[in-house]
Amino acid sequence: MRLFKSSEYAIRCLVFMAISECDLCPVQQLATELNIPFKFLGRLMGRLRAAGFVESVRGKHGGYRIAKPLEKIRLEAIIDTVEGLDTYDRCILGFDRCDEENPCPLHDFWKSPKAGIQEMMAQVTLADMVQAKGKKLS
Amino acid sequence: MRLFKSSEYAIRCLVFMAISECDLCPVQQLATELNIPFKFLGRLMGRLRAAGFVESVRGKHGGYRIAKPLEKIRLEAIIDTVEGLDTYDRCILGFDRCDEENPCPLHDFWKSPKAGIQEMMAQVTLADMVQAKGKKLS
DNA sequence: TCTATATTCTACCCGGAGGTAGACATTGCG
DNA sequence: CGCAATGTCTACCTCCGGGTAGAATATAGA
Numbered sequence: 001m002r003l004f005k006s007s008e009y010a011i012r013c014l015v016f017m018a019i020s021e022c023d024l025c026p027v028q029q030l031a032t033e034l035n036i037p038f039k040f041l042g043r044l045m046g047r048l049r050a051a052g053f054v055e056s057v058r059g060k061h062g063g064y065r066i067a068k069p070l071e072k073i074r075l076e077a078i079i080d081t082v083e084g085l086d087t088y089d090r091c092i093l094g095f096d097r098c099d100e101e102n103p104c105p106l107h108d109f110w111k112s113p114k115a116g117i118q119e120m121m122a123q124v125t126l127a128d129m130v131q132a133k134g135k136k137l138s
Numbered sequence: 139m140r141l142f143k144s145s146e147y148a149i150r151c152l153v154f155m156a157i158s159e160c161d162l163c164p165v166q167q168l169a170t171e172l173n174i175p176f177k178f179l180g181r182l183m184g185r186l187r188a189a190g191f192v193e194s195v196r197g198k199h200g201g202y203r204i205a206k207p208l209e210k211i212r213l214e215a216i217i218d219t220v221e222g223l224d225t226y227d228r229c230i231l232g233f234d235r236c237d238e239e240n241p242c243p244l245h246d247f248w249k250s251p252k253a254g255i256q257e258m259m260a261q262v263t264l265a266d267m268v269q270a271k272g273k274k275l276s
Numbered sequence: 277t278c279t280a281t282a283t284t285c286t287a288c289c290c291g292g293a294g295g296t297a298g299a300c301a302t303t304g305c306g
Numbered sequence: 307c308g309c310a311a312t313g314t315c316t317a318c319c320t321c322c323g324g325g326t327a328g329a330a331t332a333t334a335g336a
Contacts, residue, residue, distance in 0.1 A: 001139050001255060002225045005324065008232045015243050026282065040325055046284065059333025062282045075244075083323095087140045094146045095274060103272030105153050106213075109262050113254040117139060124247050134241030136233060143294065164312065178295055184314065197303025198311045221293095 004083040006044055009036050011078060011129070012137050013045070014053065017066050018130045024063035035138050044082070051081040070127035079121060088117060139255075142221040144182055147174050149216060149267070150275050151183070152191065155204050156268045162201035173276050182220070189219040208265035217259060226256060 003011075012034050017025050027045055031038040045064055048054045055067040066073075079085060091098035092110040100107075141149075150172050155163050165183055169176040183202055186192045193205040204211075217223060229236035230248040238245075 001230075001252070002228065002232070003230060005232070011231060011244070028282085037325055039327075042283075043285090049283095056283065057333090058283045058331080060279095060281045061334060062332085064283090075247075090140065092139075092141060093149060094140070094143070098272075098274060102274050103270075104274045105267035105270050105272050106149070106262070107272045107274075108270055109213075109258055109266070113251065113258050114139070116251040116254045120247055120251050124244070128247070129243035132241075132243050132246055134236075134243050134245045136236060136240050136242045136245075166312080175295055177297075180313070181315090187313095194313065195303090196301080196313050199304060200302085200312045202313090 003079065007079050007082045009034075009041060009044055010048060010082050011075070012036070013041070014048075014066065014073065014078065014126055015129050015135075016137055017054070017064065018070055018126055019135065022063075024057055024061070024065050026063035029063070033138065047081065051077075053078065053081070066126075070130060071125050073126040074122065075124040075126075075129075076118075076121040078126075088114075088121070141217065145217050145220045147172075147179060147182055148186060148220050149213070150174075151179070152186075152204065152211065152216065152264055153267050153273075154275050155192070155202065156208055156264055157273065160201075162195055162199070162203050164201035167201070171276065185219065189215075191216070191219070204264075208268060209263050211264035212260065213262040213264075213267075214259040216264075226252075226259070 013030050013036075016030060016034060022029075027042050028038060030036065030045075031041050045054065045056070049056050049064070052067060053073060054064045056062065056064050076085065079088075091104055092106050092114070093104045095104055098104045098107055151168050151174075154168060154172060160167075165180050166176060168174065168183075169179050183192065183194070187194050187202070190205060191211060192202045194200065194202050214223065217226075229242055230244050230252070231242045233242055236242045236245055
């Protein structure tokens with residue numbers, strides 16, 4: 001079980017920006033502080049911008065800032081934007097049509113753990129992550 | 139959250155063999171019945187054999203059969219053999235040292251879902267899967 | 277206006293999981 | 307023996323997530 005590297009990066013950047021004193025964070029700063037490849041992060045931030053999580057200011061002294069209230073940015077939404085949610089709502093054996101009528105051998109055993117993951121992702125917001133006791137970002 | 143294709147294949151094959159009337163299952167039969175690439179499955183079965191889950195008989199009328207009591211084959215062990223367990227016991231943000239002393243922003247939220255997955259994998263055995271109400275294998 | 281610092285866009289490379297092909301080894305059976 | 311059916315081994319191909327490089331564009335400030 002692991003997120004895509006891109007999702008990890010996105011979450012760490014959003015938490016960093018939420019905590020940061022600065023208003024605008026240039027990609028260079030995020031990349032350096034969080035130890036993320038600069039060019040790669042540039043593209044990722046563009047996608048977070050397109051999705052409405054952040055807004056950008058171009059040119060000198062530009063950068064990114066969070067564009068919504070922290071409570072309105074759910075973990076689920078971040079992951080959905082970056083990598084999609086389909087892998088978190090599928091049969092653990094990969095079957096397209098695995099349901100109560102025609103379940104795979106792991107269907108019942110997988111139900112509860114899967115629900116746990118989904119519930120967590122649906123409830124936790126950026127505000128929760130910022131208020132959490134842990135702030136390790138690199 | 140998803141298993142490697144190889145893990146899905148391994149689980150489906152083991153359940154199929156456990157259910158099957160036949161003693162020996164040739165790879166060709168498994169590949170056809172379960173719709174798995176033949177050559178690919180050949181290699182995978184070799185690894186399941188090396189790990190002791192199945193044993194093989196070469197030559198005409200050969201094939202594979204399960205080599206241990208079904209109750210002694212845990213889901214955890216299958217997955218460990220095929221893809222390793224490290225991705226199921228790590229920080230969800232990918233940090234090497236993320237613990238109670240120095241937790242990441244998701245550490246506390248991730249604890250319970252992660253434990254749910256690990257517990258499920260550690261408890262479910264091949265016998266459980268065979269007895270489950272669901273037997274969808276393709 | 278010019279320059280430095282930004283974002284943004286496009287093209288390419290790398291490694292690993294999944295998949296394919298073919299040769300080789302082993303064995304039952306006519 | 308000789309053939310057919312099987313497992314076993316090695317080499318290669320494909321796709322995609324991750325990562326790199328460079329040019330184009332925008333803008334604050336001297």
